[in-house]
Amino acid sequence: MIGFGWTFYAFFVAAAAWVLLYNLWAWWSANSDRESRR
Amino acid sequence: MITESFTFFIVVSLYVGIVIAIGVWGYFHTKTEVDFLAAGRTIGPWIGGAVLTATQISAGTFVGTLGRHYLTGVSWIWAWFGVWAGWLTSALFVAPKLRRFGALTVADYVGKRFASERARTLSAALIIVTYTIYLTAQFQAAGEISMAIFHVKPAYSMVALIGSTAFYTIAGGVRSSSYVDFLQTMLMIVGLFFGLPIVLGHVGGLSALGEYLGSIDPRIAGSWYSWREIAAVAIAFGLTLAAAPYEMTRYYSMRDAATVRKAIGVSIGCQALIGSSVMILGLSMRGLFPVLPSADQASSVLASSVMTPLVGSLFLVGMISAIMSSSNSVLIVTAGALSHDLYARLINRRASDRQRLLVNRVGVVVLGFVPLFFALQHFGDVQTIVLTQSKFIASFFFVPVVFGLTWRRGTREGAIAAMAGGFLACLVWTLAFQTRFAASGIDAVEVGVATSALMFVAISLLTPPTPAANLAVFFDPPSEVAAAAVPSPIERG
Numbered sequence: 001m002i003g004f005g006w007t008f009y010a011f012f013v014a015a016a017a018w019v020l021l022y023n024l025w026a027w028w029s030a031n032s033d034r035e036s037r038r
Numbered sequence: 039m040i041t042e043s044f045t046f047f048i049v050v051s052l053y054v055g056i057v058i059a060i061g062v063w064g065y066f067h068t069k070t071e072v073d074f075l076a077a078g079r080t081i082g083p084w085i086g087g088a089v090l091t092a093t094q095i096s097a098g099t100f101v102g103t104l105g106r107h108y109l110t111g112v113s114w115i116w117a118w119f120g121v122w123a124g125w126l127t128s129a130l131f132v133a134p135k136l137r138r139f140g141a142l143t144v145a146d147y148v149g150k151r152f153a154s155e156r157a158r159t160l161s162a163a164l165i166i167v168t169y170t171i172y173l174t175a176q177f178q179a180a181g182e183i184s185m186a187i188f189h190v191k192p193a194y195s196m197v198a199l200i201g202s203t204a205f206y207t208i209a210g211g212v213r214s215s216s217y218v219d220f221l222q223t224m225l226m227i228v229g230l231f232f233g234l235p236i237v238l239g240h241v242g243g244l245s246a247l248g249e250y251l252g253s254i255d256p257r258i259a260g261s262w263y264s265w266r267e268i269a270a271v272a273i274a275f276g277l278t279l280a281a282a283p284y285e286m287t288r289y290y291s292m293r294d295a296a297t298v299r300k301a302i303g304v305s306i307g308c309q310a311l312i313g314s315s316v317m318i319l320g321l322s323m324r325g326l327f328p329v330l331p332s333a334d335q336a337s338s339v340l341a342s343s344v345m346t347p348l349v350g351s352l353f354l355v356g357m358i359s360a361i362m363s364s365s366n367s368v369l370i371v372t373a374g375a376l377s378h379d380l381y382a383r384l385i386n387r388r389a390s391d392r393q394r395l396l397v398n399r400v401g402v403v404v405l406g407f408v409p410l411f412f413a414l415q416h417f418g419d420v421q422t423i424v425l426t427q428s429k430f431i432a433s434f435f436f437v438p439v440v441f442g443l444t445w446r447r448g449t450r451e452g453a454i455a456a457m458a459g460g461f462l463a464c465l466v467w468t469l470a471f472q473t474r475f476a477a478s479g480i481d482a483v484e485v486g487v488a489t490s491a492l493m494f495v496a497i498s499l500l501t502p503p504t505p506a507a508n509l510a511v512f513f514d515p516p517s518e519v520a521a522a523a524v525p526s527p528i529e530r531g
Binding site: 002003004005007008011012014015016018019022023026027029030033034 | 112113115116118119122126129244245248249251252253256259260261295296297299300302303304306307310313314
C-alpha cells in the first residue's frame with residue numbers, strides 16, 4: 001500500500017522552519033531598532 | 039442535527055453576544071476618522087497578529103482550500119509558501135515604510151508617493167471593483183454553508199452575514215473589528231484544535247488515511263498538481279499578499295513598524311497551524327465521504343455530520359468567523375476608499391470628520407449589498423473566485439506598491455499606466471487567452487504583473503521625477519524626516 005508521499009511530511013518541516021526563522025528575525029530586529037533609538 | 043442541539047444554540051448565542059458587546063464598546067470609543075480607520079494607532083503585536091490572520095483566513099480557506107484538498111489532495115498545501123513569501127516581502131519592503139507614513143487608506147499612499155490625485159482615485163476605484171469580487175466569494179461560501187447545514191436559502195444567509203458584519207464594522211470601525219478579529223482567530227484555532235483528533239479518530243489515523251487515499255488515486259496522497267502549476271498559484275497569492283490593501287490598512291492601526299513585523303510573524307504562525315489543519319481535515323473528508331456533490335460542501339458536512347455537537351459548533355462558528363472577519367476587513371477598505379479617497383477628495387473637499395464618518399458607515403452597507411447579486415449568480419467555486427481576485431489585485435497593485443516603495447524614480451504617469459495596464463492585461467488574458475494558453479503554463483497574474491512592471495519602468499523613465507518632498511517620508515532616514523517635520527525656532531517665531 002502506498003501512503004502519503006514525502007511532500008506531505010516535508011511541508012510540516014519546511015513550515016516550522018519558516019515560522020521559526022521569520023519570528024527570530026522579526027523579534028531580533030525589533031530589539032535592535034529599540035537599542036538604536038536609545 | 040448539530041443545528042438542533044442546545045450546545046450549538048449556546049455557542050452561537052455566546053459568540054453573537056460577545057461580538058455585539060465589542061461593537062457597542064467600539065462605538066463609544068470611536069470619535070474621529072483616525073479612530074474609525076486606524077483604531078487610534080494603538081494595536082500591539084499579539085492582537086495585530088490575530089487581526090492579520092483573521093483578515094487573511096477567509097471562506098477561501100475554510101470552504102475553498104478545504105474543498106481543494108478534498109478534491110485534489112496534498113499538493114495544494116505548498117501554495118502557502120507563496121502566501122508567506124508575500125508576507126515576507128511586505129515585512130521587508132512595504133510595512134515599515136507604510137507604517138512610518140501613517141496614513142489612513144492605501145490610496146493615501148498612492149496619492150502621496152506619486153503626488154497625484156488621479157493615481158489616488160484610480161487606485162481607490164480599482165480596489166472597490168476587485169474587492170467586490172472577493173466579497174462575492176465570501177457571500178457564496180456563506181450560502182453554501184447555510185444550504186448544507188441549515189437548509190436555508192443562500193440569499194437569506196447572505197443578508198444575515200452582511201447585516202451582522204456591517205453592524206460591528208459600522209459601530210466601531212477598526213477598533214472593534216480588531217478585538218472581534220482576535221476572538222475570531224482564537225475560535226478558528228480552537229475549533230480546528232479540538233476537531234482534528236475527532237476526525238483523525240474516524241479515519242483511523244494519518245497512516246491509514248494516507249494508504250486509503252493512495253489506493254483511490256495516488257495523486258491525492260502525492261502530487262496532483264505539477265510544481266509549475268503550484269508555483270503559478272503561489273506566485274498569485276504571494277504577489278497579492280505583498281501589497282494587499284486589506285492587510286496594509288491594518289498596518290496603519292499598529293503602534294509602529296517593529297510591531298507590524300512582529301504581528302506578521304504571529305500571523306504566519308497562526309496561518310501555518312490553520313493551513314495544516316485544514317489540509318488534514320480536507321483529506322480526511324475525502325476518506326470519509328469520497329463522493330460529495332460539491333467540494334465546497336466538505337467543510338459543512340464535516341461540522342454537521344462528523345464532529346461532536348460542541349466541537350462541530352465551535353468549528354462552525356470558526357468558519358462563520360473566517361467569513362465575517364475577511365468581509366469586515368474588505369468593507370473597511372472599500373468604504374474607506376469611498377469616503378476618504380472619493381467622497382472627501384472629489385465630491386466634498388470640505389467634508390467634516392462627522393460627514394466622512396457618516397459616508398464611511400453608509401458605504402459599508404451599500405458596498406456590502408453589491409456583491410450579493412453576483413454571489414447569487416454562482417460564477418464558480420469559492421477558491422476559484424478568491425484566486426481570480428488575487429490575480430487582479432497583484433496585477434494592478436504589486437508594482438505601484440513594492441516598486442514604488444523601493445525605486446525613487448517611479449512617477450505618477452508610470453503608476454497610472456502600471457495600474458491600468460496591469461488590470462487590463464490580467465482581464466484580457468483571463469477572458470481571451472487563459473484557456474488557449476493553459477498548456478504553456480502562462481498565468482494571467484504573470485502577464486498582469488509583467489505588463490504592469492514594464493509600463494511602470496518605461497513610462498517613469500520618460501516622465502519627470504516625483505517631487506523630493508513627497509518621497510522624503512518613504513526614502514529618507516526616519517531621523518531626517520522627523521527633523522524636517524519640526525519647525526525651526528525661526529519658523530516658530
